[in-house]
Amino acid sequence: MILTVTPNPSLDRTYELPDLVRGTVLRATADRVDPGGKGVNVSRAVAAAGHRTVAVAPMGGPEGALLARLLGEHGIEAAGVPVTGSTRINVTLVEPDSTLTKINATGPELSAAEAEDVLEAVRTRSASADWIACCGSLPRGLPPQWYAELVARSHRAGARIALDTSGAALTAALREGPDVIKPNAQELAEAVGRPLATVGDALKAAEELRERGAGAVLASLGADGQLLVEASGAYFATARVATVRSNVGAGDASLAGFLTAGGQGPGALVSAVAHGAAAVQLAGSLMPTPADLDPSAVALSTDVPRDRPLTEPAP
Numbered sequence: 001m002i003l004t005v006t007p008n009p010s011l012d013r014t015y016e017l018p019d020l021v022r023g024t025v026l027r028a029t030a031d032r033v034d035p036g037g038k039g040v041n042v043s044r045a046v047a048a049a050g051h052r053t054v055a056v057a058p059m060g061g062p063e064g065a066l067l068a069r070l071l072g073e074h075g076i077e078a079a080g081v082p083v084t085g086s087t088r089i090n091v092t093l094v095e096p097d098s099t100l101t102k103i104n105a106t107g108p109e110l111s112a113a114e115a116e117d118v119l120e121a122v123r124t125r126s127a128s129a130d131w132i133a134c135c136g137s138l139p140r141g142l143p144p145q146w147y148a149e150l151v152a153r154s155h156r157a158g159a160r161i162a163l164d165t166s167g168a169a170l171t172a173a174l175r176e177g178p179d180v181i182k183p184n185a186q187e188l189a190e191a192v193g194r195p196l197a198t199v200g201d202a203l204k205a206a207e208e209l210r211e212r213g214a215g216a217v218l219a220s221l222g223a224d225g226q227l228l229v230e231a232s233g234a235y236f237a238t239a240r241v242a243t244v245r246s247n248v249g250a251g252d253a254s255l256a257g258f259l260t261a262g263g264q265g266p267g268a269l270v271s272a273v274a275h276g277a278a279a280v281q282l283a284g285s286l287m288p289t290p291a292d293l294d295p296s297a298v299a300l301s302t303d304v305p306r307d308r309p310l311t312e313p314a315p
């Protein structure tokens with residue numbers, strides 16, 4: 001079972017519009033609502049792959065109740081932690097040429113007691129979890145050390161932790177030794193405080209984060225693929241993709257692919273890249289099913305191509 005933790009989940013409402021004109025009443029031609037948030041996305045990908053997953057998240061108000069129901073419809077066990085504030089609604093506007101305009105709400109502020117309730121909800125379920133994936137930014141009310149505390153407590157309970165976050169929440173958690181972290185190029189560059197121009201720069205940065213405490217680093221480098229740096233060595237994998245439809249949630253799909261394939265070694269890296277490549281070929285934040293995956297399109301190298309320039313260098 002893969003347990004996910006999403007401290008600031010959302011209901012993601014998407015409106016399709018014939019035209020986006022400021023200052024007018026816009027009529028949507030279609031609309032839908034999906035469960036959202038980074039850990040929730042990982043759960044959606046794990047469930048789509050046919051594995052058991054439990055999603056821990058604060059849930060409040062009628063929006064929180066709807067989130068729990070939608071998770072159930074996706075085959076995800078919702079472990080909602082009741083909170084006073086209402087779960088946020090994020091809005092995406094889609095134009096006919098696929099241009100996306102997003103409005104992300106801040107989300108409710110959690111009290112100290114609610115923050116503790118979330119940690120407790122994780123603890124009571126950690127014994128049956130193969131991995132605990134903690135993903136996304138922290139809502140108001142949670143201190144930057146909150147993930148560090150979660151990692152420390154989960155390790156005491158004997159669980160393995162995958163952490164996908166950024167900024168102070170990431171750097172503070174490193175000292176507690178998360179088993180794997182999954183920064184993208186931007187997050188990796190920010191964590192080491194210098195730009196990344198080549199795969200070699202990303203390798204050096206990942207090695208530095210291991211020295212600062214991460215057990216393994218799975219760095220996702222957008223179109224360039226992914227780099228895994230762990231105790232057994234460093235590996236690089238990339239996949240050819242004919243048409244990119246949407247990269248939303250590709251990183252979350254990758255992390256799910258990595259964890260469902262065991263969470264270590266080159267085989268798990270190939271699964272991560274196969275999931276990322278499949279995710280970008282699907283619309284919106286749709287998560288790949290096994291039929292969407294093509295691991296044979298993934299090229300794995302045990303000799304990391306250090307000199308290869310990144311298509312999208314991280315400033």
Ligand SMILES: Nc1ncnc2c1ncn2[C@@H]1O[C@H](COP(=O)(O)OP(=O)(O)OP(=O)(O)O)[C@@H](O)[C@H]1O
Pocket residue numbers: 183184185219220221222223224225226239240241244247248249250251252253254272273274275276277280
């Ligand atoms: N343009 C692309 N072409 C091919 N593969 C891609 C492309 N963009 C992303 N991918 C695949 O998806 C993986 C994850 O993408 P990315 O590094 O952008 O993650 P991310 O920024 O964490 O995404 P998110 O947080 O939105 O889920 C990449 O490592 C790669 O395997």
Ligand SMILES: [Mg+2]
Pocket residue numbers: 164184251252
């Ligand atoms: Mg990401």
